Amino acid sequence: MDFILEAAVRAVKTLFATDISKESLGLQQTRKEFEGEITLVVFPLTKVSRTSPEQTGTAIGKFLVNEVEEIESFNVIKGFLNLSLKNSYWLRIFYQEINQSNFGVFPSNGKKVMVEYSSPNTNKPLHLGHVRNNLLGYSVAEILKANGYEVIKANLVNDRGIHICKSMLAWQKFGNGETPETSGLKGDHLVGKYYVLFDQEYKKQVEELKNQGETEEQAKKNAPLIREAQEMLQQWEQGNPQVISLWMDMNEWVYAGFAETYKKLDVDFDQYYYESNTYLLGKSLIDEGLEKQVFFKKEDGSVWIDLTADGLDEKLVLRADGTSVYMTQDLGTAQLKYDEYHTDKALNVVGNEQDYHFKVLYLILKKLGKTWAEGLYHLSYGMVDLPSGKMKSREGTVVDADDLIAEMEVTAKAQTDILGKARDFPEEEKQDLYHIIGMGALKYFLLKVEPKKRLLFNPNESVDFQGHTGPFIQYTYARIRSVLTKGNFISDPNFIPVKTVSAVEKDLIIQLEQFPVFLAEAAENYSPAVVANYVYELAKTYNKFYHEESILKAEEETVKVFRLQLSAVSAQMIKKSMNLLGIEVPERM
């Protein structure tokens, strides 16, 4: 559309004797209710034209029709100059851009980005909140890849700390040697069971102590179970062989469980980091900071940074006993990641409860003089809430990831059975289909919302399969595939181009042409929701086209071929967009 802007600049210079920049002009798609495809907003130009918006628009419109070959006609409504472009222009866009194999493919931009996501604790199975994280991280990584970045997907596993010791201790005390094999439980669920059990037993002890006259605070500190857990953590840090061995066993169970869930979610990682390896790393950075006088030491030996000048607090970066805190560790991990990959950007996909932490983390790194810290970004997303409020794993009010996935497949099967379309599919294809549709519904549901907004999930109302949903888009794809098959479509370079296009066809071409724009916007905003909304609009436009124009019974063979080509490209763009969201599309459903 640059040529229109350039012509408009010339128009302003000729008509009003003023130089303006292209950037100061606003082009937008013409609203559906008006004639035309492209609209120039002329309000800002009335200052230099010194006439009404209507007169200004008309003057520029006349100039453009005369000067620009591709512009067919114009109309002015209020301060909006609506331009209609010639059929030949839209057909050229279709044949020379959209219908080429490299359409929508961004060349490498030579930049490297790491996307850290998932980052689970190893003391309990994944729940709906983690699902949102995983889908977001995966999708953003794919979107960046499609924008020409080299992407490294990383998973920082939180495999150490007091919470793991709680599961370990409960297992030791009450587990009777239970394993995933003997219990038939998925490893992460088995470990999670003991995490819950710990909490239950711990609460009992606290109650007992309170009955004996201790305050709540005292009781929470003095309960034998928590003391034992703390002791276990100390032993872990000292390398006690029994504790380490138990820790390794239970972590293995959890990893096996996670691997299964990741597979079902279809997410993957190029690099794993383990906090048990990285938690000590930050200490050299603490020394560095002390040397540079970015940090200061208090009398008790603890190390702090004063961020009050930046409107934040004083923040502890190293304990008095010399052990590392969360911040120490994350400073170290950030440095480690940079040293290994020298990335231009690095994202942390982490919930918005940690907004403050990352703000501080990035600021500290900048103060330490790490220029690469400019490329760090916290992709913060809202919590997933239930109608009853927040999910709490210890109170059993979580929506478990594995249960949810299974339920989605059951619902997908039920829907498919009602419609009866897959009745004679082979059994294996049916199973695949239920998974594709169920996950399509779930993933689309979670990704169509802007990341930073909180998400309400009602487990009692199953996720929709109609309307603004994943299955709607999948259906559109499957139907196109069906038409292409029936029309014996093979992409043939020796086609005869058509000369005219209908209104819907034009809409569809415009929609398709927008793909790279939205793809770039999705990357800029780190927002899969942009892609989700785009592909929905595209599917809707295609469906309208499908209903209004006959493809296989087109008036002429050339028109039929054109419509098949248009359909084929639409299918490709739908598939491509859905894949960016981590959603598969079925060939039939």
Place this chain on the structure above:
RNA sequence: GCACUUGUAGCUCAAUUGGAUAGAGCACCUGACUACGGAUCAGGAGGUUUGGGGUUCGAAUCCCUACAAGUGCACCA
């Protein structure tokens, strides 16, 4: 208490980054198949964009203020 985020139809979400009469889906009502796949399409009804000020030719969007919800403010991670 302080800080950050959010507030749009009954419900779930959009709004080309300040542009036209605020758009979709679900739910509700009315239509469209002797079929290129009805998980679709066409139409109806539904709004003081939380309230109040301000900036602007123009505000859901920017500023101020009040309210509501969420999150954070550990020598936990």
